[in-house]
Amino acid sequence: MEQKLKQLEIEAITKINDATDLKTLNDVRVAYLGKKGPITEVLRGMGKLSAEERPKMGALVNVIRETITKAIENKHHDLEEEAVNEQLASETIDVTLPGRPVKTGSRHPLTKVIEEIEDLFIGMGYKVAEGPEVEQDYYNFEALNLPKGHPARDMQDTFYITEELLLRTQTSPVQARTMEKHEGKGPVKIICPGKVYRRDNDDATHSHQFTQIEGLVIDENITMGDLKGTLDVFAKKMFGEDREIRLRPSFFPFTEPSVEMDISCKICGGDGCRVCKQTGWIEILGAGMVHPRVLEMSGFDPQKYTGFAFGMGPERITMLKYGVDDIRHFYTNDLRFLQQFAVQE
Numbered sequence: 001m002e003q004k005l006k007q008l009e010i011e012a013i014t015k016i017n018d019a020t021d022l023k024t025l026n027d028v029r030v031a032y033l034g035k036k037g038p039i040t041e042v043l044r045g046m047g048k049l050s051a052e053e054r055p056k057m058g059a060l061v062n063v064i065r066e067t068i069t070k071a072i073e074n075k076h077h078d079l080e081e082e083a084v085n086e087q088l089a090s091e092t093i094d095v096t097l098p099g100r101p102v103k104t105g106s107r108h109p110l111t112k113v114i115e116e117i118e119d120l121f122i123g124m125g126y127k128v129a130e131g132p133e134v135e136q137d138y139y140n141f142e143a144l145n146l147p148k149g150h151p152a153r154d155m156q157d158t159f160y161i162t163e164e165l166l167l168r169t170q171t172s173p174v175q176a177r178t179m180e181k182h183e184g185k186g187p188v189k190i191i192c193p194g195k196v197y198r199r200d201n202d203d204a205t206h207s208h209q210f211t212q213i214e215g216l217v218i219d220e221n222i223t224m225g226d227l228k229g230t231l232d233v234f235a236k237k238m239f240g241e242d243r244e245i246r247l248r249p250s251f252f253p254f255t256e257p258s259v260e261m262d263i264s265c266k267i268c269g270g271d272g273c274r275v276c277k278q279t280g281w282i283e284i285l286g287a288g289m290v291h292p293r294v295l296e297m298s299g300f301d302p303q304k305y306t307g308f309a310f311g312m313g314p315e316r317i318t319m320l321k322y323g324v325d326d327i328r329h330f331y332t333n334d335l336r337f338l339q340q341f342a343v344q345e
Ligand code: PHE
Pocket: 169, 170, 171, 172, 214, 215, 252, 255, 286, 287, 288, 309, 310, 311, 312
C-alpha cells in the first residue's frame, strides 16, 4: 500500500509538472485529491488496516496530500504568472515609434489682417467695440443722418427683416451706439470690426456678407489734420513706409466733409497698371469729420466736440496686401488657399 501511495505521488507530480494550462491543472487536482480520487479511496480503506499500521499510513497519506496540494498551488501560481507575462508581451507599446502628425489649423487670413489692424489701433490708444449684426433701422440709418426715404439709402442694398429691423449694412451703427453710451462726454476712441451684409450678387469683388472695420474719434478740437495723420500712420504700417496717401472728396451722409482715401500703387510705383486701373492710386477706405447732426442725435454737443470716422473693408485690404484676386476665396474654405497663409504665421 505504501508502495502504491508513493507511485501515486510520483504520477501526480509528473502530471502537475506537465500541465500547460490552468484547466489541465484543475483536472489533475480533481483526479488525485477529489472525492473519487485514489487518495480518498486509501483514506476510506484505513479501517481495514491494523491499529499499528493505521497512524503510519495516515501520516503518509497526509504528507502525500500536502505535497500534491503544494505542487498544484505552485504550478497554479507559475501558470498565472506566465499568462500575465504573455499578455504583457503581446500588448507592449513601442513608445519610441514616431507619432502620427496631427494636422494643425491656421488662422483665417481675414482674421489675421483684422487682428493686425486692431493691434495697430490699440497701439494708438483705441478700444475695440462691438455691435449687433441684426440691427435697428434707427442705428444703421436714422442716427447716421439717413432718415427714411433718404436717397443715399440706395447706396447700400439692405436685407430687411421687418420695417425696423435689418442686417446691418455697415459697422457705422456702432458709432451711434457708442456715442449714446458715452452720454455726451468725450473722449471716444474706438474701432469696431465686424460682419456686414448687403444685397449684392456675389462675384470676384462683391459678397453679400463681408467685414468692415469702423473707426471713431471724438474729443474737443479734433480736426481733419488728425484724421489725415492717423490714416497716414495706418497706411504706412499696413502697406509699407514707402506708401503715400491721398484724400479725395466724397460723400457719406454721416460725415462732413467726407473723403475717400487712396494709397499709392506699389505694383507700378505710381506709373499706372492693371491693379490701380492706370491711376497710380488704389482706393482703401471712406472717412470724414463726424456730421454735427450725427453728434447731436447721439447726445454730443457739436459746439464743444468734433470728431472723425473711417470705415474700411478688411477683404479689400487683405486682397491688396497678399495679391488675392477673388473675394470668394475668403468664404469657400479651400484648404489650398487657406494653407498659404498658415506658412506665413
Ligand atoms: N460706412 C461707410 C460705408 O460702408 C464707410 C464710412 C465709415 C465712411 C465711416 C465714413 C466714415 O461705405
